[in-house]
Amino acid sequence: MSNNITEFCQAGGRDQPEYSVYELGPQRFGATCSILGQTHHDQDAAFSSKKLAKTAAARATVFALREEGVLRKPALHTRSAHAVAPAVPAFGTPLPVPSKIDPAAAGAPPVQPSPSPYPAASSLIPALCTALNIAPPTYKLTQTSALTPDFWDGEARFDHAVESCLRGAVGRVNRVYGKKNAKDQIVEKVLVILQGVKEQRMAG
Known part of the structure; x- marks a missing residue:
């Protein structure tokens, strides 16, 4: 996912995204990704490493940019993105499993994003x-x-x-x-x- 953002920025001569990693407890990390004046993150999910937290923030950013029509959705033959390792909820509540992207909808008109399942x-x-x-x-x-x-x-x-x-x-x-x-x-x-x-x- 982070490669998608990097290529997107390089292709358009845009500034590279800025990542901010923060601690949510002992060996529990979260991260945000700032790009185009907006900040995205996998809300309230705590990961066991900074790398996983940054990967989740990049994934949330890619999904947001695709929903906004800024970033092209994957072609029909492209497989859905690899899932990030399961996160540990910050407050002990189970995290819903994110739904897979439907490749058939890749060429469809942009759809209004549904509300985030995370508080x-x-x-x-x-x-x-x-x-x-x-x-x-x-x-x-x-x-x-x-x-x-x-x-x-x-x-x-x-x-x-x-x-x-x-x-x-x-x-x-x-x-x-x-x-x-x-x-x-x-x-x-x-x-x-x-x-x-x-x-x-x-x-x-």
């Missing part, structure tokens, strides 16, 4: 905060400068937080292209931090 990270944070008896965070996003209105800085803040890691600015990001991308990156960082708090409390 968004932002929807997991309130539930995790409730379980930890922590008030959900508020998000603050500001333009980096008036000269760069498309770039954003941001952070999350927890009121009356007990843990030191939740005090002050949490999940701080700087100069991220796109307001939604900036918030998504903050949310991902906050999710990792809250997961760490959960593990610390369970460890006693």
Whole structure:
């Protein structure tokens, strides 16, 4: 999958994708892939290695670009992509098995993408905060400068937080292209931090 993205970028003279790998717990990793001003990832799935996490992020990116019509779908004779090694769910819930691409639909008009079977990270944070008896965070996003209105800085803040890691600015990001991308990156960082708090409390 990563080869598909690399070839796509080289053919169009585009910038290569940027990968960001983050920890979701002991020997559990997630990753995002940023390309064309958008960030994609295999949401809330934790992998046993950074390589598998990056492969899953590349796969999610290829699927998204194909659905948007930016990247051509495989020809009729092309076999479906190899599946990535099974992931371990970040919060212990079974992950649905992704459906295979139907080669017969390769030449069909683009179809509206169906909602992701994985819950968004932002929807997991309130539930995790409730379980930890922590008030959900508020998000603050500001333009980096008036000269760069498309770039954003941001952070999350927890009121009356007990843990030191939740005090002050949490999940701080700087100069991220796109307001939604900036918030998504903050949310991902906050999710990792809250997961760490959960593990610390369970460890006693």
